Amino acid sequence: MRSVLKLLLVTGCLSAAWAQDDQAPGQTMVVPAAGAGVAPAAVTKQPPTLHNIYGRTHLLLDGRWNYIVDPYEAGYYNYRHQPFDQSATGSGGFYDDRKPKDKTEAVEYSFDGSPTLAIPGDWNSQNAKLENYEGTVWMRQQFQAAPKDGKHYFLYFGAVNYEAHVYLNGKKVGSHKGGFTPFQFEVTGRLLKGQNTVIVKADNTRHQDDIPTLNTDWWNYGGITRDVLLAETPDTYIADYQIQLAKGDMGRIEGYVQMTGAQRSQDVTITIPEAGVKATVHTGADGRATVGIPLTKNKMRYWSPEDPKLYTVTIAGATDKLNDRIGFRTIETRGQDLLLNGKSVFLRGVSLHDENPLIPGRLRGEGDMRMMLQWAKEMNCNYVRLAHYPHSEEMIRLADEMGILVWAEVPVYWTISWEKPEVYANASQQLTDLVTRDRNRASVIIWSIGNETPVSDARNVFMGKLADTVRSLDHTRLVAAALEVHRKGNEVTVEDPLSDKIDLASFNEYAGWYWSDNKEMLKFSFKVNYNKPVVISEFGADALGGLHADDDTRWSEEYQDLLYKNQFKMLDAIPGLRGTTPWVLTDFRSPRRPHPYYQDFWNRKGLISETGKKKLAFYTMKAYYDQKQQQYK
Structure with a gap:
């Protein structure tokens, strides 16, 4: 039973000014308590986040946060583009949360007069003006605290997309890069008895050298998208x-x-x-x-x-005591077989994003998450691929409770800056944070180190090191990646040097959609050159929910449905097939999908539409999984 302190919210706003720390991307950096303006050299790496954060005494800081949109980063830089928090005084930015001392003073921002966002929650779905916004938003929360002697206190964030700079009572406590992994700062000695103010500068701007990089096929939701906690621990x-x-x-x-x-x-x-x-x-x-x-x-x-x-x-x-809810199971491979608790298993799966199709934005809590997982179970799934980034700890714990196996992934996606050490450091840190958080969850059976990464010497080294890293952190689970396929005539081959480093022959293929069509796709066959279990990590086709036509008409439910039926014929011919995760459970938003009628900035490969209606292929997929369940009883 977790202990939760009642949060006393005080109406207010958030201001934070951000300094360009000389940090390795993906790492959490903490600023020492001494001094307001700390030079980059004084910034040090923060220890790993607390495990089982919800099992500790904590103050939940969720709720309504005041926010200021700052596209020019006026709250961080002065007019000569110098960071306020690296100045001699360390002041001058929005994080000061200044109030005019009297009517003669002009202050050009005000959290007290600004609107509010629901946290956790992204800003894109809460304000129509911010739907496509990428940039800086400052957010402020005020709370009451009563710090005790002999206790440690940690300010913990489940996720902030993408770059976060955090200030407590006007002083910077640290920064973090990575939009989907947790981070924390120790704030022992910084808390005030009574009212405290936390201010976050969040920036979701995409960059080539970030993880993920510039090019993705999902919406770039910005903001504090998961819980914020003030956690308390004993001295030891x-x-x-x-x-x-x-x-x-x-x-x-x-x-x-x-x-x-x-x-x-x-x-x-x-x-x-x-x-x-x-x-x-x-x-x-x-x-x-x-x-x-x-x-x-x-x-x-x-x-x-x-x-x-x-x-x-x-x-x-x-000196300390923790309770956890843990399941115990084994997962391993034996040749082309996949064994759960020593018995052959077929992974009846589906991929899904951390997004509610019915209500714009990230999944907001247990209700949203349970709905998504229940839809998967209605299709007779025993497995989900949580793509293409770490989903929340709450989602993983729900999978534990509901009995759903999980493929957990980091956003090493498409084409990364493979040659740069700081990019590898970012990816490695995000993978480490994911494993650290979820290594006791029985549902997680696969750590995935990436998706559709094109083969090259630099990529092979990068991905191979990630595989070594994850095995050093946890050797009890399988390691995988969603590989690409290559076509030679009518033969589809799986050939990738990374296969030597991973446990599954897992790959994405889009026969019938991105290559071939429903009439020609059955002429193709698959050649998998590895004695490993085969898991098809993606296949599918777009269908606009409610659009009905003959099965030659693209975008129709009938076309998608026939493609699925043809896929089963192709895939069942592969020796060692042990699982599928079609793309994708529900339609989801994507800036890459602009067709004004069929897409309207939605990826329509969902088996469920954005209105929650099940498409024809949903029932076809369920029938296939019913048959697989009987086969593997």
Whole structure:
């Protein structure tokens, strides 16, 4: 049971000024407490985010935040384009949240008089004027706090797209790049007793050297899109842990516990009462202890889509205690077979975006997320590909609860600046943050390191290093990427040097849509040159919901439906086929899709329309999955 402090909101606005820190993209940088204007050299890397943030005592800072749109970044730069927060005084920007001292003083901004946004939430869907806006928006929240001696406090953000600069009570606490991963700043000693003001400068401008890069096929929603928390920990606390079944061994739990603080060397007890598990480990001088617990035979129910059993796990030391809900299962490959808890499984999946088709914007909370996952279950899915970036922790925990396997991905998407070390650092950090957050979630069986990345020497090195990184962080799950295919005559081949680094022969193919058509596509066959399970990570066709015609007419539901039926004939002929995730569950918004009638800036490959209506292919897909379920019973 998580402890939540009641938030006392105070009407107000947000102002923050942003300084160009000399940081490696994708990393979270924290500003030392001393001094208002801190030079870039004084900025240091922040430790990893707290694991199981919702299991800690915390103050939820969601709600209505005042905002100021700042396309020229006047709140950050002076008229000579010099950052205010790198000046001698560190003041002068919007983050000061200044009020005129009297009627003689002119202040050219006001949070108190500005409108508000619902946070979490993107600005594009909340103000028609901002629908296509890319740039800087300042957001402010005011809250009451009562910091205690002997406690640590962390300002935690579930996600801000894309670049965030954060100020507390007029002082910068740090910055972060990456639109879909969590980050935090320790604010112990910075909190005031009584009213506090947090100001965020968020900038969703796309850049070639960011992750993702300039070119994407989804809407670039800007803002604070996930929860904001003020978390409290003891002086010495549990910073991280992994409690999972050993790789390929259903009779043993393995992992570690990491303590941080002055008393980090101590006994820590792991208990799972319902499974009869109790074990004590001792953390060393570095605060770390390895966990290895043999299980009594027949004492544990293994997590699966058919039985998504979650156990209450308690990790308790002398100074801190955490509860988590964890499922236990194994996932592995054996030749072309895919084994869940030692049994062959077919991944009956679908891809989906972190977007509600019915209400513009990112998924706003449990109701939106549960709706999307329930739609997948109605199609008899046991699996989803969460594309093309990390979705929220809440979505992953819902998948745990609802019994849905997950492919989790980072936005290394299409063509990246492969040769630049800082771009790799960004991608590697986002992957690390994803694994750190979700390594105890039973639903996550696949870490995906990218989507449709064209083969080149530089790309092969970049992606190969990502594969090595994820294995060093978690060796209990599978590593994959959505590869491209190549056509030679009527043969579609899967040939990619990255295949040596990943566990699945997983690839996207669009027979019948981007190449061939419904009449010719069945002349093609697939050649997969790897003795690995085959997972088709994407296939599909656009269909405008409600448009009916013959099955030769593109954009019609009938064309999409026949394409799906033909796909099944093609794909079932592939030896080792062990899963599909057609593109995509629902229609979603995309600036790349301008056709005024068929698209209107929507990608129409959804099996469900933007009005929530199921297209013909939805039922065809369900029938296919019903048959696969019987086959793999």
